[in-house]
Amino acid sequence: MNQESELINVLAEKISQSDRQAFDELFRLMYPGLVRYAVLYLKEKQIACDIAQDTFITLWKQRTNIDLDKSLKSFLFRMVKNQCLNFLRDNERLIVDTDLMNITPADRQGADLSEYHTHENRLANLFREWIDSLPERQKEAFELSRFEGLNHHEIADVMEISAKTVNNHIVTALQQLRACYEAYQNNE
Amino acid sequence: MDKNKHKETLPNYLLEEFGQNLQPEMNLIWGKSGLAEDTDTYISPEEIDHALSLVHGRINEDELMPDKPGTGTEITGWINTYVRFAVAAVALIVAGTLFFLVPITATVPYGEIAIIELRDGSTIEANSGTTLRYSRLYPFLNRHIEFNGEAYFNVEAHKNPFIVNTNGATVEVTGTQFNIRSWRDEPDAQVSVTVTGGEVRLFPAHNQVDPVIITPGNESRWSPQLSEPTRPEPVAIDDVLAWREQRFVFREQPLISILMELERRYNVTIEMAAPEAEQSALTAYYSQPTSVESVLDDICTVKGLRYTQTTTGFRIFN
Incomplete structure (x- = not known):
């Protein structure tokens, strides 16, 4: 088990005993990741933030029922996912009407335009493009593994698939990324 | 963003999926793909603080005003x-x-x-x-x-x-x-x-x-x-x-908070139509304020404002 998972287990136990400080620490640790995960579904940051905050409020209300034998991390990610799916179900028309898909790429380039042309930056943007072009499920499994540091059991739990399928998704994603990277290098 | 948060090499559960000869190359792709994290939606520390204070506020509110107990289920x-x-x-x-x-x-x-x-x-x-x-x-x-x-x-x-x-x-x-x-x-x-x-x-x-x-x-x-x-x-x-x-002592107190105090003490509504003056501080002592009007007279003179009576109280304006 890695350090972060151990820390989260310790925090989970303290939170179940109503420790507000532990709650704050977990919030600071996991809020950005949960927002990023919600953005994956919603393509919209503000609603993603609202959903991540709601999730923490639910966690606090349910703190005495936290199952300490299970991963709190996957519990939070799963809760965010379910709230995103509910939101999409209830606001189908809204999402279709407004072309929200166009908001994210501009938002993402925000980093620093003056350095945009440096090699690292260009590569970062290319990788982002390649990851974004992966099939949805592959992309989801890959991002949870690579950027949010979930293990395959936790991802399996969140995505409601088997750990084996998680591995398959990520392996296929990596192979695809490797092909993109090789093609890019040959063109240089 | 925290680049060192997650390992730069494949986690074990994925490493096993590749043959020995492929592993170094896959590790490279895994490491390089980490660059894309910088292009992901960025949440600043200020945003986290702000979000946390919103969450605190809502938790405190919920705990102070718990949900009303639900209506009982009907016996059918x-x-x-x-x-x-x-x-x-x-x-x-x-x-x-x-x-x-x-x-x-x-x-x-x-x-x-x-x-x-x-x-x-x-x-x-x-x-x-x-x-x-x-x-x-x-x-x-x-x-x-x-x-x-x-x-x-x-x-x-x-x-x-x-x-x-x-x-x-x-x-x-x-x-x-x-x-x-x-x-x-x-x-x-x-x-x-x-x-x-x-x-x-x-x-x-x-x-x-x-x-x-x-x-x-x-x-x-x-x-x-x-x-x-x-x-x-x-x-x-x-x-x-x-x-x-029943005395008033205002020490460098923002005008808006003084007005709220007058509203409570005299049970009146004071509408503030001069928003730029809301935060300006005022020092004043009243040992025996005769009426809310006498206090408003003074405030308006000092701050260069005017007031008029409304049906429920007063309105302050420029």
Whole structure:
């Protein structure tokens, strides 16, 4: 088990005993990741933030029922996912009407335009493009593994698939990324 | 973003999926793909702080105003009479128990000052508009008070500690006299605790580790923007307690908060139509204010504003 998972287990136990400080620490640790995960579904940051905050409020209300034998991390990610799916179900028309898909790429380039042309930056943007072009499920499994540091059991739990399928998704994603990277290098 | 947060090499569960000869290459792709994290939606530390304070606010609100109990489920279909009696008996017991769990709420009407006497002999002298909430079983179960407003406490000793929860701050005492000023809707939502006798501990509700200990003659303040309460400093007790004698003492107080105080004291609505003057500070003393108009006259003269009477109170404008 890695350090972060151990820390989260310790925090989970303290939170179940109503420790507000532990709650704050977990919030600071996991809020950005949960927002990023919600953005994956919603393509919209503000609603993603609202959903991540709601999730923490639910966690606090349910703190005495936290199952300490299970991963709190996957519990939070799963809760965010379910709230995103509910939101999409209830606001189908809204999402279709407004072309929200166009908001994210501009938002993402925000980093620093003056350095945009440096090699690292260009590569970062290319990788982002390649990851974004992966099939949805592959992309989801890959991002949870690579950027949010979930293990395959936790991802399996969140995505409601088997750990084996998680591995398959990520392996296929990596192979695809490797092909993109090789093609890019040959063109240089 | 935290680049070192996650490993730059494949986690074991994925490494096993590739043959020995492919592993170095896949590690490279894994490492390079980490670059894309920088292009992901960025959440700044300020955004995290802001989000956390929103979450605190909502949690505090929920805990102060718990959801109303849901309406009971309807008993449908045929049920044995005895079962009905049993259900009724259980319901009565539950309702009786619930009654004791529903707290007592007291709100002081605008324009009045009230003295609330508690069962253990403690008294709370509360300024206009103050709201208090405590258990029906006070002081036997605990001596917890939910509080918003301004009041002077005179607390009797008792085996249960006397604890005031107010707008995110906690004040803990044993037997003592002190004043709390804590209005949720004022700018900063500042909590001020001034002690006249005994000793009081003040700490933010979410951080009990290092409470500030306030001794007689001193005052400490806390607001949600501060990580910990201010160091206790001597204050003019007479000024702090002026409200008990219907006096006004405004020391460098923002105009908007003075107007809110006038609204509560005189039970009027004051509409502020000069927003740029809201935050400007004012110092004034009134030992015997004859009417709200006399105070408004002075404020408007000093600040170069005008006011007019409305159906429910006054309107201040440029």
